[in-house]
Amino acid sequence: MRHVKILLAAAFLAGLATAAHAQKREVNVFNWSDYIDPKALERFERETGIHVRYDVYDSLETLEGKMLAGHSGYDVVVPTSEPTFSRLIRAGALQKLDRAKLPHLANLDPALMARVASSDPGNAYGAIYLWGTTGIGMDPVKVAKLAPDAARDSWDLLFKPANAKRLAACGITMLDSAIDVIPSVLHYLGHDPNSAAPADLADAERALKAIRPYIRNFASGGAIEQMASGETCLALDYSGDVIQASVRAKEAAKGVSVKYVLPREGAQIAFDMLSVPKDAPHPAEALAFIDFMLQPDVMAGVTNIVRYANAIPASHDKIAAEIAGDTGTYPTPDLMARTFTVHAISADATRARSRMWARFKAG
Ligand code: N2P
Numbered sequence: 294m295r296h297v298k299i300l301l302a303a304a305f306l307a308g309l310a311t312a313a314h315a316q317k318r319e320v321n322v323f324n325w326s327d328y329i330d331p332k333a334l335e336r337f338e339r340e341t342g343i344h345v346r347y348d349v350y351d352s353l354e355t356l357e358g359k360m361l362a363g364h365s366g367y368d369v370v371v372p373t374s375e376p377t378f379s380r381l382i383r384a385g386a387l388q389k390l391d392r393a394k395l396p397h398l399a400n401l402d403p404a405l406m407a408r409v410a411s412s413d414p415g416n417a418y419g420a421i422y423l424w425g426t427t428g429i430g431m432d433p434v435k436v437a438k439l440a441p442d443a444a445r446d447s448w449d450l451l452f453k454p455a456n457a458k459r460l461a462a463c464g465i466t467m468l469d470s471a472i473d474v475i476p477s478v479l480h481y482l483g484h485d486p487n488s489a490a491p492a493d494l495a496d497a498e499r500a501l502k503a504i505r506p507y508i509r510n511f512a513s514g515g516a517i518e519q520m521a522s523g524e525t526c527l528a529l530d531y532s533g534d535v536i537q538a539s540v541r542a543k544e545a546a547k548g549v550s551v552k553y554v555l556p557r558e559g560a561q562i563a564f565d566m567l568s569v570p571k572d573a574p575h576p577a578e579a580l581a582f583i584d585f586m587l588q589p590d591v592m593a594g595v596t597n598i599v600r601y602a603n604a605i606p607a608s609h610d611k612i613a614a615e616i617a618g619d620t621g622t623y624p625t626p627d628l629m630a631r632t633f634t635v636h637a638i639s640a641d642a643t644r645a646r647s648r649m650w651a652r653f654k655a656g
Contacts (some may be wrong), residue, residue: 319344320578323359323367325565326351326514327537328423330591330598337585343578349518351514352470353377360386360570367570368579373421374564376417376472376637378419379412381568383637388571389417394580397587405604408634419566419606420583423533423595426624426632427473428560430516430535432526433552435463439526448481448556451529454503461507463526466519469511470649474501474529476561476635486561486635489642494649501653517541523549531563533601536621540600553621555628560634564604596622 326349334345341360348367350356350518361366361384372378382388392398398420405424406416411421428646429451436445440459443450450456457465468474476486478500484493512519515534519525521541530533532553567586569579585591592603593611601623609617616622624632638646 302545312606313371316347316577317344317577318342319346320369320575320582321346321348321367321573322369322582323348323350323356323365324369324371325349326460327517327534327564328371328599328601330594333586333591333594336591341581341585341655343581345582353472354470359382360384360498363572364471365570365572366574368573368575369582370568370570371565371569374409374412374419374566376633376643377545378566378568380637382413382418385573387418387568388573388576390420390569390583391580394577395420395584395587397584400587400605400607401590401604402604405564409566411634413566419568420587422565422567422586423599423603424564425532425563425601425622426555426562427468427477427529427531428553428555430528430530430538430551430553432463432520432523432552433548435526436460444557446554446557448477448558450556451527452478452481452500452504454507455592457504457507460527461509464509464524464531465477465504465507466510466512466516466525466528467508468515468529469513469654470533471646473531475646475650477529480561480633481558486633487568487638489638489645491645494645498649498653502656505653505656521545521549523547532621533599536600536619554633555621555624557631559631559633562629562634 300443320343322345334487335349353373356372360381372381385488401421404439405421410416440456443456475497479488480486482496516525516528516530517534517538520528520538535551535553539571542549542551555586567583569576573579589605589607590611592605593608596603596612597616600616
């Protein structure tokens with residue numbers, strides 16, 4: 294009898310073990326494309342035993358659509374502070390971070406977190422992952438050949454139709470995102486990048502339509518491949534993506550050179566925020582993942598690979614000198630002072646911008 298009991302107990306325990314195995318801990322991460330150090334994911338899995346399912350998106354429009362629809366199944370998402378992160382907070386699509394579970398939050402630069410507090414009062418919903426600017430990627434050699442008299446540190450290179458016309462010969466690529474492009478155009482034209490005034494939007498539409506014939510293609514999620522391969526010599530693009538392209542072009546050694554420029558008129562600065570959807574199926578694992586990422590050596594590894602700045606000062610001495618010293622990744626104070634952030638605009642204004650964007654793309 295006693296023997297039978299032991300056997301039953303053993304069978305019960307084995308059953309439990311199988312159930313535990315079937316429910317292996319996991320975390321579903323949804324991040325921007327080309328925005329991770331794969332070694333960080335491996336190390337997280339090794340150290341925590343939590344399996345990472347990792348998906349990518351290539352525009353804020355895609356991320357926002359999934360989040361607002363709900364039941365995305367994601368545990369960690371990385372929306373840009375404005376307009377998406379702040380809009381998701383207001384829509385109730387994210388949950389407050391449990392600070393007690395995030396000891397490494399203390400590693401974040403308080404000055405940078407304070408900049409994000411206008412989108413997220415009290416920094417209740419997000420931790421800065423990486424940040425960057427949206428400016429111009431170019432092959433300086435080809436650009437100098439086709440437009441020798443054009444200033445190479447100005448939005449004029451792209452937005453002056455005479456320049457765009459000459460550079461069309463070596464290829465112009467534009468980010469396929471109204472959210473990213475329209476504020477830059479408004480700012481270039483001397484309007485408030487957050488303007489919802491129909492007259493300002495009409496002005497931006499005129500400016501975009503004037504260069505439409507010279508745009509070869511629209512890129513989702515950045516133009517890394519197009520720039521690295523030399524298919525394109527000018528792109529309105531995210532800073533780190535252009536710098537990744539410059540690294541790939543150098544490695545390929547096929548005569549393509551790529552450079553990122555934060556135009557002198559100023560550029561949008563964007564903070565991408567680690568955050569947790571309201572209906573995340575694995576909130577505890579989400580916090581474990583976020584806290585893991587906020588360690589100086591992990592974030593240094595990410596910056597070394599993706600070439601975007603992070604917000605953890607203690608990571609700096611672990612970042613390769615040529616990256617820490619690259620003003621494309623870490624802008625000088627003077628360039629930094631010329632950056633601007635956007636706000637979320639009304640739903641009506643957003644719709645007007647999307648319609649304008651569709652008309653512009655259709656040409
Ligand atoms: C995409 C990176 C996007 C950064 N590779 C947007 N701030």
